Amino acid sequence: MVVRTIKDGISWVGAIDWDLRLFDSLIPTPKGTSYNSYLVKGSDKTALLDAVSETKEMELVTNLMAAKADVIDYIVVHHAEQDHTGCLPLLLELYPSALVLTSPKAKELLIEFFGIDEGRIRVVEDNETVDLGGKTMQFFHAPWVHWPDTMFTYIAEDQIIFTCDFLGSHIAASDLYINDPERLYESAKRYYAEIMMPFAGSIPAYLDKIESLNVEIIAPSHGPLYNNPDLIMGYYRQWATGEPKNTAVIAYVSMHGSTKKMVDILSNALIAEGVDIERFNLPETDIGLLAMSLVEAKTIIVATPTVLFGAHPLAIYAAYLAAAIKPKAQYATVIGSFGWGGKAVKQIAEIIAPLKCEVIEPVYIKGHPTEKDIAALKELAKTIAAKNAK
Numbered sequence: 001m002v003v004r005t006i007k008d009g010i011s012w013v014g015a016i017d018w019d020l021r022l023f024d025s026l027i028p029t030p031k032g033t034s035y036n037s038y039l040v041k042g043s044d045k046t047a048l049l050d051a052v053s054e055t056k057e058m059e060l061v062t063n064l065m066a067a068k069a070d071v072i073d074y075i076v077v078h079h080a081e082q083d084h085t086g087c088l089p090l091l092l093e094l095y096p097s098a099l100v101l102t103s104p105k106a107k108e109l110l111i112e113f114f115g116i117d118e119g120r121i122r123v124v125e126d127n128e129t130v131d132l133g134g135k136t137m138q139f140f141h142a143p144w145v146h147w148p149d150t151m152f153t154y155i156a157e158d159q160i161i162f163t164c165d166f167l168g169s170h171i172a173a174s175d176l177y178i179n180d181p182e183r184l185y186e187s188a189k190r191y192y193a194e195i196m197m198p199f200a201g202s203i204p205a206y207l208d209k210i211e212s213l214n215v216e217i218i219a220p221s222h223g224p225l226y227n228n229p230d231l232i233m234g235y236y237r238q239w240a241t242g243e244p245k246n247t248a249v250i251a252y253v254s255m256h257g258s259t260k261k262m263v264d265i266l267s268n269a270l271i272a273e274g275v276d277i278e279r280f281n282l283p284e285t286d287i288g289l290l291a292m293s294l295v296e297a298k299t300i301i302v303a304t305p306t307v308l309f310g311a312h313p314l315a316i317y318a319a320y321l322a323a324a325i326k327p328k329a330q331y332a333t334v335i336g337s338f339g340w341g342g343k344a345v346k347q348i349a350e351i352i353a354p355l356k357c358e359v360i361e362p363v364y365i366k367g368h369p370t371e372k373d374i375a376a377l378k379e380l381a382k383t384i385a386a387k388n389a390k
């Protein structure tokens with residue numbers, strides 16, 4: 001149990017999940033995460049902004065007791081995902097007069113997910129304000145970072161904005177704020193890559209919105225808060241809108257060493273051509289690190305042998321994930337080895353088609369690489385270097 005004061009009348013009452021290692025049964029969280037919940041007490045009314053997952057509901061309840069939250073008038077749901085709302089049914093029982101304030105889309109989802117009584121939910125409009133007494137909550141609808149339901153809450157009197165998942169990070173940390181740029185970069189970039197990058201197109205407008213306000217503190221729903229907003233805002237601006245870098249990401253798998261040999265040859269050739277590379281051996285890679293490397297890479301290389309007439313399942317998974325998280329890479333190719341025939345190259349090309357990358361002619365060979373294949377890989381490195389330099 002821990003309650004931390006952010007401002008007079010504003011406290012963090014959430015839960016730290018030190019041991020979570022896989023979020024959404026999908027995203028590796030090697031450093032755990034937190035579910036941030038904020039108690040805001042005005043002179044007239046009290047609001048709880050976001051809650052926690054069902055697994056941590058007793059931590060939240062204990063914190064609310066410690067913070068003497070005898071009455072909660074409003075529970076602001078910025079986003080209906082269960083990591084923030086799993087404990088909502090319990091909260092609504094414990095606080096029978098509490099009204100949920102949320103976006104129209106989140107209202108729909110809360111009813112679908114939890115069967116919450118419609119009478120307990122009030123939809124708030126974009127820009128609407130609710131006065132708690134000396135603390136005015138202003139709501140901004142912010143769809144598609146990362147669900148259609150998201151909204152932010154700004155309290156001008158305290159110059160604080162609650163951005164829900166936007167600008168968050170998966171890190172269990174004792175720090176209320178992160179002030180170490182390196183630590184912040186690592187955890188926030190991992191989070192951005194896996195959760196926000198598919199919605200990069202929506203991001204600049206929300207950054208502009210936050211910049212247009214007087215913001216001293218950004219309070220997301222995962223990870224530490226920011227009392228130096230420029231740092232995280234600058235990172236997001238770079239990741240969402242910056243030009244991709246002269247980097248090739250190689251995601252590879254090899255059963256008996258032929259594809260691995262090709263990856264080694266291509267890696268050395270790319271280095272010789274001045275292209276930065278990041279390599280991921282798929283059977284053992286942390287897929288979050290692969291996602292992070294894709295944030296700024298210009299070229300994606302999938303290296304796979306043929307297995308049962310197609311690409312190796314791990315290569316299919318990596319290619320599918322890359323296509324889903326929508327990095328800004330401009331070029332892609334496939335390399336690898338086969339024995340007698342199959343559709344591995346076509347299969348990978350189809351999976352990554354949504355990325356709309358220019359597909360560079362693959363080098364797909366029979367068996368172990370020969371002198372001719374080595375020459376083809378060196379030629380491929382030259383082509384990638386020339387394209388990346390554009």
Ligand SMILES: Cc1cc2nc3c(=O)[nH]c(=O)nc-3n(C[C@H](O)[C@H](O)[C@H](O)COP(=O)(O)O)c2cc1C
Pocket residue numbers: 253254255256257258259260304305306307308309310337338339340341342366367368
């Ligand atoms: C389980 C298994 C299934 C395979 N299925 C195919 C196949 O359907 N078509 C094919 O051309 N080669 C097939 N191969 C042969 C491999 O693609 C070939 O040996 C290749 O050189 C292996 O590359 P690697 O050394 O990078 O693992 C198969 C190999 C294994 C082990």
